[in-house]
Amino acid sequence: xxxxxxxxxxxxxxxxxxxxxxxxxxxxxxxxxxxxxxxxxxxxxxxxxxxxxxxxxxxxxxxxxxxxxxxxxxxxxxxxxxxxxxxxxxxxxxxxxxxxxxxxxxxxxxxxxxxxxxxxxxxxxxxxxxxxxxxxxxxxxxxxxxxxxxxxxxxxxxxxxxxxxxxxxxxxxxxxxxxxxxxxxxxxxxxxxxxxxxxxxxxxxxxxxxxxxxxxxxxxxxxxxxxxxxxxxxxxxxxxxxxxxxxxxxxxxxxxxxxxxxxxxxxxxxxxxxxxxxxxxxxxxxxxxxxxxxxxxxxxxxxxxxxxxxxxxxxxxxxxxxxxxxxxxxxxxxxxxxxxxxxxxxxxxxxxxxxxxxxxxxxxxxxxxxxxxxxxxxxxxxxxxxxxxxxxxxxxxxxxxxxxxxxxxxxxxxxxxxxxxxxxxxxxxxxxxxxxxxxxxxxxxxxxxxxxxxxxxxxxxx
Amino acid sequence: xxxxxxxxxxxxxxxxxxxxxxxxxxxxxxxxxxxxxxxxxxxxxxxxxxxxxxxxxxxxxxxxxxxxxxxxxxxxxxxxxxxxxxxxxxxxxxxxxxxxxxxxxxxxxxxxxxxxxxxxxxxxxxxxxxxxxxxxxxxxxxxxxxxxxxxxxxxxxxxxxxxxxxxxxxxxxxxxxxxxxxxxxxxxxxxxxxxxxxxxxxxxxxxxxxxxxxxxxxxxxxxxxxxxxxxxxxxxxxxxxxxxxxxxxxxxxxxxxxxxxxxxxxxxxxxxxxxxxxxxxxxxxxxxxxxxxxxxxxxxxxxxxxxxxxxxxxxxxxxxxxxxxxxxxxxxxxxxxxxxxxxxxxxxxxxxxxxxxxxxxxxxxxxxxxxxxxxxxxxxxxxxxxxxxxxxxxxxxxxxxxxxxxxxxxxxxxxxxxxxxxxxxxxxxxxxxxxxxxxxxxxxxxxxxxxxxxxxxxxxxx
Numbered sequence: 001x002x003x004x005x006x007x008x009x010x011x012x013x014x015x016x017x018x019x020x021x022x023x024x025x026x027x028x029x030x031x032x033x034x035x036x037x038x039x040x041x042x043x044x045x046x047x048x049x050x051x052x053x054x055x056x057x058x059x060x061x062x063x064x065x066x067x068x069x070x071x072x073x074x075x076x077x078x079x080x081x082x083x084x085x086x087x088x089x090x091x092x093x094x095x096x097x098x099x100x101x102x103x104x105x106x107x108x109x110x111x112x113x114x115x116x117x118x119x120x121x122x123x124x125x126x127x128x129x130x131x132x133x134x135x136x137x138x139x140x141x142x143x144x145x146x147x148x149x150x151x152x153x154x155x156x157x158x159x160x161x162x163x164x165x166x167x168x169x170x171x172x173x174x175x176x177x178x179x180x181x182x183x184x185x186x187x188x189x190x191x192x193x194x195x196x197x198x199x200x201x202x203x204x205x206x207x208x209x210x211x212x213x214x215x216x217x218x219x220x221x222x223x224x225x226x227x228x229x230x231x232x233x234x235x236x237x238x239x240x241x242x243x244x245x246x247x248x249x250x251x252x253x254x255x256x257x258x259x260x261x262x263x264x265x266x267x268x269x270x271x272x273x274x275x276x277x278x279x280x281x282x283x284x285x286x287x288x289x290x291x292x293x294x295x296x297x298x299x300x301x302x303x304x305x306x307x308x309x310x311x312x313x314x315x316x317x318x319x320x321x322x323x324x325x326x327x328x329x330x331x332x333x334x335x336x337x338x339x340x341x342x343x344x345x346x347x348x349x350x351x352x353x354x355x356x357x358x359x360x361x362x363x364x365x366x367x368x369x370x371x372x373x374x375x376x377x378x379x380x381x382x383x384x385x386x387x388x389x390x391x392x393x394x395x396x397x398x399x400x401x402x403x404x405x406x407x408x409x410x411x412x413x414x415x416x417x418x419x420x421x422x423x424x425x426x427x428x429x430x431x432x433x434x435x436x437x438x439x440x441x442x443x444x445x446x447x448x449x450x451x452x453x454x455x456x457x458x459x460x461x462x
Numbered sequence: 463x464x465x466x467x468x469x470x471x472x473x474x475x476x477x478x479x480x481x482x483x484x485x486x487x488x489x490x491x492x493x494x495x496x497x498x499x500x501x502x503x504x505x506x507x508x509x510x511x512x513x514x515x516x517x518x519x520x521x522x523x524x525x526x527x528x529x530x531x532x533x534x535x536x537x538x539x540x541x542x543x544x545x546x547x548x549x550x551x552x553x554x555x556x557x558x559x560x561x562x563x564x565x566x567x568x569x570x571x572x573x574x575x576x577x578x579x580x581x582x583x584x585x586x587x588x589x590x591x592x593x594x595x596x597x598x599x600x601x602x603x604x605x606x607x608x609x610x611x612x613x614x615x616x617x618x619x620x621x622x623x624x625x626x627x628x629x630x631x632x633x634x635x636x637x638x639x640x641x642x643x644x645x646x647x648x649x650x651x652x653x654x655x656x657x658x659x660x661x662x663x664x665x666x667x668x669x670x671x672x673x674x675x676x677x678x679x680x681x682x683x684x685x686x687x688x689x690x691x692x693x694x695x696x697x698x699x700x701x702x703x704x705x706x707x708x709x710x711x712x713x714x715x716x717x718x719x720x721x722x723x724x725x726x727x728x729x730x731x732x733x734x735x736x737x738x739x740x741x742x743x744x745x746x747x748x749x750x751x752x753x754x755x756x757x758x759x760x761x762x763x764x765x766x767x768x769x770x771x772x773x774x775x776x777x778x779x780x781x782x783x784x785x786x787x788x789x790x791x792x793x794x795x796x797x798x799x800x801x802x803x804x805x806x807x808x809x810x811x812x813x814x815x816x817x818x819x820x821x822x823x824x825x826x827x828x829x830x831x832x833x834x835x836x837x838x839x840x841x842x843x844x845x846x847x848x849x850x851x852x853x854x855x856x857x858x859x860x861x862x863x864x865x866x867x868x869x870x871x872x873x874x875x876x877x878x879x880x881x882x883x884x885x886x887x888x889x890x891x892x893x894x895x896x897x898x899x900x901x902x903x904x905x906x907x908x909x910x911x912x913x914x915x916x917x918x919x920x921x922x923x924x
Contacts, residue, residue, distance in 0.1 A: 043691065043694035043695075043697075043698065043817070044694060044697050044698055045690075045693075045694055045697070045816065045817030045818070046694075046817065048817075048818065049817060049818050049819070049820075052818060053826075073698070076697075077697060079816070166665050169661070169662060169665060170662055170665065170666055199631070199661075200631060200632055202665075203628050203631060203632065203664075203665075204632055228507075229505065231507075232505035232506060232507055232508075233505075235505075235506050235507070235538075235539060236505065236506055236535070240702070257720060258719060258720075258723065261720065261723035261724065261727065262723065264727055265723065265726055265727045265730060268727060268730045268731050268734065269730050269812060269815065271734070272730065272733070272734035272737070272808065272811075272812075273808050273809070273812055275734065275737075275738070275808075276737070276804045276805055276807065276808035277801055277804065277805050277808070278805050278808045278809055278812075282809050282812075283809070283812075283813060283816070283818060284809065284813065284818075284819070284827065284830045284831075288833050288834065288837070289837070291834055292833075292834050292837040292838055295802070295805050295834065295838060296837075296838055296841055296842075298801075298805075299798065299801060299802060299805075299838065299842060300841075300842075300845065302797075302798065302801055303794075303798060303842065303845055303846060303849075306793075306794045306797055306798060307794070307849055309793075309794075310790045310791065310793065310794050313789060313790045313793075314787075314790050314853075317786050317787070317790075320786050320789050321783070321786045324779050324782050324783045324786075325776075325779070327775060327779075327782050327789040327792065328772045328775045328776050328779075329772065330789065330792070330793055331768075331771075331772065331775075331792055331793040331796050331905065331909075332765075332768045332769070332771075332772050334793050334797075335764075335768055335796070335797075335901070335905075336761065336764065336765060336768060339739055339760075339761060339764055340757070340761060342738045342739065343738055343739045343740050343757050343760075343761075345738065346734065346735050346737075346738035346739070346740045347735070347740055347744050347745070347746065349734075350731060350734075350735055350740075350744075350745075351745060351746065353731065354507065354541070354745070355505070355507030355508065355510075355511060356507070356510065356511050356514060356745055356746075357511070357746070358511075364515075365746065368746045369746075371750050371754075372750065372753055372754050372757065375750070375751075375754040375758075376754055376757060376758055376761065379758055379762075380758075380761060380762075380765065383762065383765055384765060387765075387769055391776075439797070443793065443797070447793075
């Protein structure tokens with residue numbers, strides 16, 4: 001249901017190095033038209049990449065010079081946190097102009113990432129009604145229908161006719177994109193959606209027909225419905241959008257299929273980052289100290305866990321002194337077990353996101369993983385055992401290292417599969433905490449197994 | 463543009479444990495209707511989860527008993543590899559019936575994951591034209607417009623009128639879902655798309671008007687256009703679908719916004735799995751030995767890399783024997799550096815997927831990461847140095863460990879940021895190879911730094 005008159009072939013971008021040079025030339029000359037002609041044919045991701053190469057001051061000037069519409073497209077292409085950072089630096093008037101061009105859900109995302117002071121200033125500069133929409137959307141919990149919906153709905157009253165709809169579709173063609181393919185919803189006097197009109201209905205009915213004669217009952221979702229359930233709904237039905245209602249049934253917005261798809265992708269990407277210890281939406285154009293501080297926060301917690309694990313080694317210094325070759329294999333056993341455990345973590349995280357496993361299934365997952373752990377533990381233990389035997393010429397050393405890795409693989413794999421479920425159950429973020437927790441456990445168990453087995457076999461090792 | 467007469471409120475599912483028990487009851491009684499009534503109100507992800515708890519034989523009987531339409535919805539909800547596994551086990555006739563219900567892009571995905579023999583048997587059982595579509599779609603490279611498109615297009619000829627379109631929209635309501643909100647495309651005699659008709663055009667024109675009078679020039683993409691560029695196009699334009707053409711400009715299908723969004727999500731999830739060493743779309747209902755073998759393939763390569771890294775320790779056995787406390791800190795330095803490096807890998811992987819960085823930007827990324835490495839290296843080195851000093855009561859031990867971790871953090875972070883770019887450049891998968899490569903380098907560097915510094919300071923350490 002969108003206007004297609006701007007359709008064209010995919011434009012050819014300029015050769016790469018030229019863009020950056022020319023951007024700076026046009027900026028130096030305050031040539032707004034030149035900037036537009038340069039950036040407009042680029043894919044948004046390319047244009048954004050080029051802009052991020054500029055200094056912050058250059059970026060500010062660029063976003064101020066180009067038309068607010070193009071600036072808004074670039075802002076929308078950026079992850080919310082980066083988008084907020086780009087807009088916050090601008091003059092208030094320019095910032096408001098750009099924010100005005102965004103859909104209400106993006107407005108809420110971007111303004112939600114700003115300092116309270118900046119956010120308030122921008123909201124005060126916006127149209128009062130739009131600002132109220134943003135405040136309303138920003139109040140909903142992340143990744144719920146309320147937070148993902150747009151406030152703009154294509155609505156009609158019980159007394160409207162087919163002709164009213166057709167006239168609005170023809171006249172509001174600019175606003176139409178904002179509705180993202182919504183069907184017309186019919187609201188009663190209490191603002192509750194009581195019907196939805198299909199395209200077929202519109203095309204076959206007479207213009208004088210009332211919408212109430214051809215509408216069907218709409219599916220609705222409540223504003224607190226979480227992302228996973230929204231995905232289930234859009235998987236099961238071919239709708240492009242579903243109206244969102246508050247507890248009393250009043251319409252508050254419309255959540256679109258594409259907003260749900262995008263939120264699922266963002267969640268997956270942010271989860272992948274958190275699993276590697278990166279909090280927030282870090283991109284390299286962000287200030288150095290912010291990036292550094294965020295990464296350190298996670299690393300510092302990790303250092304404490306590492307010290308705890310290492311204390312196990314400390315308890316066996318005598319054994320180590322007697323069989324120094326053990327020190328070669330300690331990091332190997334701990335690293336290999338960590339890898340095996342992380343594979344199990346990854347599979348559980350994916351099954352969680354597909355809805356194929358729930359926290360209550362922990363025991364079932366544990367049993368499934370133990371089997372994999374036993375097989376892989378045997379194979380890896382045998383491999384490393386033979387390596388140790390041949391390398392150091394002592395079959396008992398091979399036995400100690402091999403046995404330790406075998407047992408520790410079983411521990412790592414079975415714990416790795418279950419850890420994300422237990423963390424989710426106690427309300428912790430499995431993406432952040434699974435890795436460090438697993439690694440600490442498998443490090444401790446690995447060090448203990450190698451060193452206690454070595455103590456046991458001591459006379460045979462020296 | 464979809465039929466909405468089945469709209470309804472989100473149904474309430476049954477209490478959890480009941481579903482599994484009842485599924486088995488109905489299966490035992492061959493009660494197809496009972497199965498349908500039980501599964502139909504569930505979200506597809508829940509229904510799939512319940513089915514995966516059954517034994518393979520029970521699953522086969524269930525998928526055979528329920529209507530092919532519901533079975534197809536469940537198959538579509540499953541990742542392609544699992545979907546192929548579920549369908550392959552069925553009687554040929556049932557398998558064909560279920561595959562027939564799927565859209566052509568999903569057919570190609572699922573059949574593409576099957577053994578060649580099973581795939582051929584199913585294709586032979588299908589309608590010849592549909593089978594040809596599947597073969598055609600399956601021939602395109604993964605994550606290109608050709609592989610993501612559906613073969614079904616809503617097309618008209620140059621002589622068709624507005625009335626022709628309206629009549630087909632009204633009569634083909636069942637097929638209509640398959641078009642996923644496509645606009646009508648006008649083809650010339652050579653099967654090239656020469657126009658697209660907007661909804662506004664349809665609603666305002668007379669029925670007798672020729673489509674050629676109201677159509678606008680369509681944007682088209684070639685079948686080999688990769689996913690990232692498709693995302694750029696759908697980011698920049700509000701279209702729900704774009705026609706896909708072959709080199710001569712003939713229409714071969716239509717790629718929809720939702721297919722592109724889903725492919726992007728699947729790619730992100732599969733990348734996240736590969737980064738943790740899980741190849742393929744593992745879910746726990748897959749055969750044990752398949753899961754075990756796939757995980758082992760990655761782990762075995764890793765064990766070799768670990769041995770290479772450990773050989774550095776082996777070269778310094780004398781130093782270790784003299785200062786046994788060093789052995790406590792070796793795994794700590796290697797683990798912490800690995801974590802720091804993986805953070806940088808994760809940020810680069812994300813910037814790659816957002817299109818904010820390209821392989822040629824390696825130097826720029828390296829410079830950005832060195833700064834983070836220096837700050838975090840100083841902080842972490844200081845922390846671990848103080849810990850080592852206090853723990854072992856030797857300030858020089860603290861100095862050795864602290865210096866080693868500082869330098870190794872700088873190495874890990876700067877290499878971590880660049881490794882995915884270099885791997886991409888030489889055509890390797892950065893998700894699979896970045897972690898092991900980085901860990902091996904940082905392990906070797908870490909061991910070397912700790913042990914060579916310890917050798918240097920030896921007189922002060924004992």
